[in-house]
Amino acid sequence: MALRVVVVDDSGFFRRRIVEILNADIGIEVVGTAVNGQEAIEVVKRLDPDVVTMDIEMPVMDGITAVRRIMAESPRPVLMFSTLTTEGAKATLDALDAGAMDFLPKRFSEMASDEDTAKILLRRRVRALARSRRPAITRAEPHDRSPAPDVPRPIPPRAPASGTPLHSLRAVLIGTSTGGPVALQEVLKVLPKTFPLPIVLIQHMPASFTPAFAERLNNLCQIEVREAAAGDVLKPGCALLAPGGVQLVLEGGGSQTRIRIEESPPGTIYKPSVDITFNSAVTALKSQVLAVILTGMGADGREGTRALKGLGAHVWAQDAASSVVYGMPAAVVDAGLADQILALKDVGPALVKGFC
Template sequence: MTDNVIKVLIVDDSGFMRMVLKDIIEKQPDMKIVGIAKTGLEGVEKAIELKPNVITMDVEMPELNGLEAVKLIMKKSPTPIIMVSSLTSKDSEITLEALENGAVDFIQKPAGSVSFTFRSIADELLEKIRNAAKIDPKNLIRKALPVKKPKISAALRGQKIVLIASSTGGPRSLDTIIPNLPKGINVPVVVVQHMPPGFTKSLANRLDKISELTVKEAEDNEELKPDTVYIAPGSFHLGLKANGNKVYTYLDSSDKINNVRPAADFTFDKAAEIYKSNIVAAVLTGMGKDGAKGAFKIKHYGGKIIAESKDTCVVYGMPKAVVEEGYADFVLPNYEIAEKIVELL
């Protein structure tokens, strides 16, 4: 086997799913299946023994579920893991927790159980495997972070906005930043995380439970309120429009930008037109360059840009693009970003 062949371990309790995944992956000249496991526990054992480059991990399994398996693999043999999730709310919640604990990405099982429905997303699965194989396993290990919870020293003007863009590895960085934004910042926060429908709602619900600010999935035509975090819903760009001295959201289903929807560039662009210099934006971990064009526009109007440093990124792609273009005012690990946001407000 040559060094550039991606070694894949399949972990799934469904014989049908194992067959479909095996069929898709085996046809690729740059991939090889090195093992198949039927339970989470067997998956952990084979991950340690076989040292695959990438693991596909079912969510619901006997002995250990996907989340428990992810936690053990990250402790014993850190490996890029792609969760294979159904559309149920329970699966989406477990998947999000797995992403916060080291899994790098996920793919949705299509509705229905015939094999051609899963083969319809074969290209997406293969792209995610190839992307995951590029991730340094050392970046998956979650260390104890010296997070400083900022204090609000004076009444803020309340006319600013905070924008955050994130993709691969984003849930973990958001989990570090959003809960550490204190109540009383007196501004809205808008988050664009690349995720499909259902998962953005679960992400909002999870963050809301552990944050001082209210966190919700954004809806169409709702007024932005201070001390509220709005998560762009999957499959829609999130735009902002001004009406008098109020700002409202709107959902847009136009073409993907940077091959994603929601796209941070869309939201950053619309926000810059309204808030001008009164923007603090953070571009977090993720593949690609989404957020870079939007950061340019924010900089043009005098807003401030924070890029997550390579130290805490799972994938140093989106922030790297912002840094290399010279748009970043600050380059910080995720555990220092909440404090810097409050300082800049």
């Protein structure tokens, strides 16, 4: 059975374009459209789609208000379309707080290097979000043209015990993607101002979004949170968010581990990339790291985690039930790299218990 989608946008041109792209996939069917948030609420109730795509700025009722109502009355995954501006970033973060699960830029040129790739990315995001309605199944980035069957997940291999004691660790590295903005808020707001380790955050996010996201986290949390800049030194009680569009690399060592910001190697998909940052920690921090992989589509972070784990670093992964998309954590768990598999609500308290 095809995945059922409702497309919401006040622009007739954009609605038709999204409908055509999604309907070109035999596994996806657009079953309805709406031109504003109020109409969207009614259409969603009537048609019961698997996924809703939603514009933010619309007449009658805006997308943020509509998302809040949909999540209260008939919850389901919502994918926001956003402008890559400072105001667009703030509005999109508000939409995620209201219950939306993911977002994409409205301009396809900002989504991918070519239109065909952008179309594939849109369809993959819709598929991944549709699968998030069904608990405890792998939601890795799909490559086939039909929804994944509802099958029990195999028991993952057990990770070898980490050789480095928790009390001797020097940093916490957290990687995430789809669902990450809300997940990071939940984890970080639990930490006390006196949290004794530095934290590095790698969230797949456009360059225009990361300053606003860092500011939001800083306002919500007791610890300091800010966007990382070249030359920053890791310090206790401070979380540095990787800037969008570039790569965050750790260098140095001892008490002077620093941040280097660099352009992405040709062909790099994720900017920032969890793997690139984690791999740089192999030299800078060696085994004295806790690597945490939260919700996200794809497998970014698995190979960097493997390299850290090989030195004796600790690895935690979010569980399937609490992940918006169980792709990145599943890749780590299925590779036998996770020391602990935790529900999202338990990650922050576990950090406090382990280090405070």
